Amino acid sequence: MKILIKLIATAASKGRRNRLAILAGSLFVVFGSLNATLASANNQLQLLDQVIAIVDDDVVMASELKERIQQVKVNIEKSGKSAPPMQEIQQEILDQLIIENIQLQMAMRAGVRISDAQLNDSMLRIAQQNRMNLLQFKEALESDGISYNATREQIRKEMLLQRVQQGNVNQRVQITDQEIANFLSSEEGQSMTAPEYRMLHTLIAIPGGADRATVAAAKAMADALYQRIDNGEAYEKVMSSYSQLKINDLGWRKAADLPSLISSLATTTTEGGTASPVQSASGFHLVKLLDKRGDGEVIPQTKARHILLKPSAIRNEAATEAEIKQLRQRIIDGEEFEDLAREFSEDIGSALEGGDLGWTSPGQLVGAFQDAMDSTQPGDISPAFKSQYGWHVLQVIERRDKDVTDDIRRNIARNHIHQRKYDDELQTWLQKIRDEAYVDFK
Numbered sequence: 001m002k003i004l005i006k007l008i009a010t011a012a013s014k015g016r017r018n019r020l021a022i023l024a025g026s027l028f029v030v031f032g033s034l035n036a037t038l039a040s041a042n043n044q045l046q047l048l049d050q051v052i053a054i055v056d057d058d059v060v061m062a063s064e065l066k067e068r069i070q071q072v073k074v075n076i077e078k079s080g081k082s083a084p085p086m087q088e089i090q091q092e093i094l095d096q097l098i099i100e101n102i103q104l105q106m107a108m109r110a111g112v113r114i115s116d117a118q119l120n121d122s123m124l125r126i127a128q129q130n131r132m133n134l135l136q137f138k139e140a141l142e143s144d145g146i147s148y149n150a151t152r153e154q155i156r157k158e159m160l161l162q163r164v165q166q167g168n169v170n171q172r173v174q175i176t177d178q179e180i181a182n183f184l185s186s187e188e189g190q191s192m193t194a195p196e197y198r199m200l201h202t203l204i205a206i207p208g209g210a211d212r213a214t215v216a217a218a219k220a221m222a223d224a225l226y227q228r229i230d231n232g233e234a235y236e237k238v239m240s241s242y243s244q245l246k247i248n249d250l251g252w253r254k255a256a257d258l259p260s261l262i263s264s265l266a267t268t269t270t271e272g273g274t275a276s277p278v279q280s281a282s283g284f285h286l287v288k289l290l291d292k293r294g295d296g297e298v299i300p301q302t303k304a305r306h307i308l309l310k311p312s313a314i315r316n317e318a319a320t321e322a323e324i325k326q327l328r329q330r331i332i333d334g335e336e337f338e339d340l341a342r343e344f345s346e347d348i349g350s351a352l353e354g355g356d357l358g359w360t361s362p363g364q365l366v367g368a369f370q371d372a373m374d375s376t377q378p379g380d381i382s383p384a385f386k387s388q389y390g391w392h393v394l395q396v397i398e399r400r401d402k403d404v405t406d407d408i409r410r411n412i413a414r415n416h417i418h419q420r421k422y423d424d425e426l427q428t429w430l431q432k433i434r435d436e437a438y439v440d441f442k
Contacts, residue, residue: 099434169425183417219284302396303397305350
C-alpha cells in the first residue's frame with residue numbers, strides 16, 4: 001500500500017494537491033472497506049502503513065515516524081537520560097522528517113547523487129574512526145541488531161542532505177577581513193589560535209616530610225640526569241635507564257592548559273630541548289619540549305612556471321612527448337619560456353601568465369609535478385616529464401622558507417566564523433523551505 005501511495009504522491013503536481021489528497025483518501029476508503037470485509041471473515045488482517053503527511057510531491061509514512069521514534073528511544077535509553085513526553089518527541093521527529101523530505105526532493109530535482117564509490121569511502125572513514133575495517137564494522141553493527149545495508153542507505157541520505165545544505169547555505173555566508181581581525185584580537189580568538197606544545201615529563205619524587213638529606217639526594221639525581229641529557233644523550237634513553245622513573249607524554253596542549261609549573265617551560269624551552277630541573281613540593285621535574293605547532297610554522301615554497309601539452313585524438317602520446325621535448329630545447333637555445341608558454345601551453349589557468357604558477361607549498365601539486373620541481377635547481381629547466389594531466393616542462397624560478405603562522409591563524413579564525421554563521425544561516429534556510437513547502441497532515 002505504501003508503494004501505491006508513493007507513486008500517486010510523486011506523480012501529483014502542486015496544482016493538483018487537493019486531488020492527490022482525495023485520491024489518497026479514496027485509496028484508504030477502498031482499503032478500509034476491504035479490511036472491514038475481510039475482518040468480518042478473518043480478524044487477523046491489520047493495516048500495515050498509512051500516510052501521515054503529504055509534503056509537496058511526496059509523503060511521510062507512519063512507518064517512517066515509528067522507526068525514527070524507536071531509534072530515538074534506544075539512544076535515550078543508552079544515554080541514561082530521562083525521556084521527554086512522547087507527544088513532544090513525536091512532534092519534533094515528524095517536523096524533522098518533513099524537513100528532510102523537502103531537502104531530498106530538492107536533491108532529486110537538482111540531480112544530486114551519491115555514488116557507491118563515494119558512499120564506500122564514507123563507510124570506510126566511519127569504520128576507521130571506530131578503529132575497525134569495513135568487515136569488522138559490518139559485524140559490529142549486525143551484532144547490535146542493526147542492518148548494515150540500512151545503515152549504508154541512511155548515510156547516503158545524510159550525505160545527500162549535507163550536499164543540499166552546503167549548496168544552498170554556503171553562498172549565504174560572507175566573511176570580511178575585519179571580522180577575522182576582530183576575532184583574532186578577541187580573548188576567544190587568542191585562546192583558539194594559541195600555539196600548542198607536546199611535552200615529556202618525568203618526576204623524581206620526594207616523599208612528604210622528607211628531610212634535607214633526602215631532598216639533596218633527589219636534587220643530585222635530577223642534576224645528574226640533566227647533565228647526561230645536556231651532554232648529548234637522549235632524554236628517553238636517560239630516563240629509561242632508571243626503572244623507578246616514568247616518562248609521561250602530556251600530548252598536545254596549549255600553554256594555558258598545562259600545569260603552571262610546566263606552562264612557563266613550554267614557552268622558554270627550545271624545540272627538542274630539555275629544561276633544567278625544576279623543584280616543587282612533590283619533587284624535581286625534568287621536562288622536554290618534544291614538538292610545538294601554531295608558532296613559527298615555516299614551510300618551504302617554490303615559485304615555478306611550466307608548459308603543459310595534452311595527448312589528444314590528433315596528437316598521440318609519442319607525438320606529445322616529442323613536441324614538449326622540442327619546446328624544452330627551444331628554451332635552452334635561448335627563446336623566452338614565458339613566450340612559449342603563452343603560445344603553446346594547454347594549462348588554461350597559467351598560460352596567459354607565461355606559465356607562472358606562483359608560490360606553491362609541498363602537497364599542493366600532484367606527485368609527479370612535485371617530484372620534478374623538487375629535483376630542479378632554481379634557474380634550471382627540468383627534463384620533459386609526464387603527469388596525470390599530460391606532458392610538462394618546468395622552470396624553477398626561486399625558493400624560499402615562509403613563516404605561515406599568520407596564515408594558519410587566519411584560516412582557523414575564518415573556519416570558526418564560517419561554522420558559526422553557517423549554523424545560523426542553516427536554521428534560517430531550513431525554516432524558510434519549511435514555510436514555503438506544501439504540507440498536509442492526514
